[in-house]
Amino acid sequence: MKVLGFVLNVIWLLFCGIWMAIGYAIAGIICFILIITIPFGIASFRIAGYVLWPFGRTTVERPDAGAASCVGNVIWLVFAGWWLALAHIATSIPLFISIIGIPFGWANLKMIPISLMPLGREVVSTDQRFGTY
Numbered sequence: 001m002k003v004l005g006f007v008l009n010v011i012w013l014l015f016c017g018i019w020m021a022i023g024y025a026i027a028g029i030i031c032f033i034l035i036i037t038i039p040f041g042i043a044s045f046r047i048a049g050y051v052l053w054p055f056g057r058t059t060v061e062r063p064d065a066g067a068a069s070c071v072g073n074v075i076w077l078v079f080a081g082w083w084l085a086l087a088h089i090a091t092s093i094p095l096f097i098s099i100i101g102i103p104f105g106w107a108n109l110k111m112i113p114i115s116l117m118p119l120g121r122e123v124v125s126t127d128q129r130f131g132t133y
Helices: 001-033 038-052 067-097 102-110 112-116
Strands: 057-061 123-126
Touching: 001 038, 001 067, 001 102, 038 067, 038 112, 038 123, 057 112, 067 102, 102 112
Parallel strands: none
Antiparallel strands: 057 123
């Protein structure tokens, strides 16, 4: 399974992972420039790493996330989240057109929820998903 995950990640990286990671990195840089939005920038860079190499990893809710994460997610959604969600949709369309790209298109669409609300979530290995954090 690890070999299959590696192959899928390399193909993903070449066709859409690098482009989506650049989008998240741009959002993160803008957040760092605005200083007050540095927590959003940190979340954006965390998601950029996930988008670069997604197979074999997943996201889970952090148990210690509170009301501040909820408020932050609303702010993120208004200013950056919907742009990134649209980018996921736009990059999934060409993947769905080709038969071999259909699994990558689905993987791209599965990333929309974290692109809309990244705060209060953590990227973990799929082996760790049901374990302790």
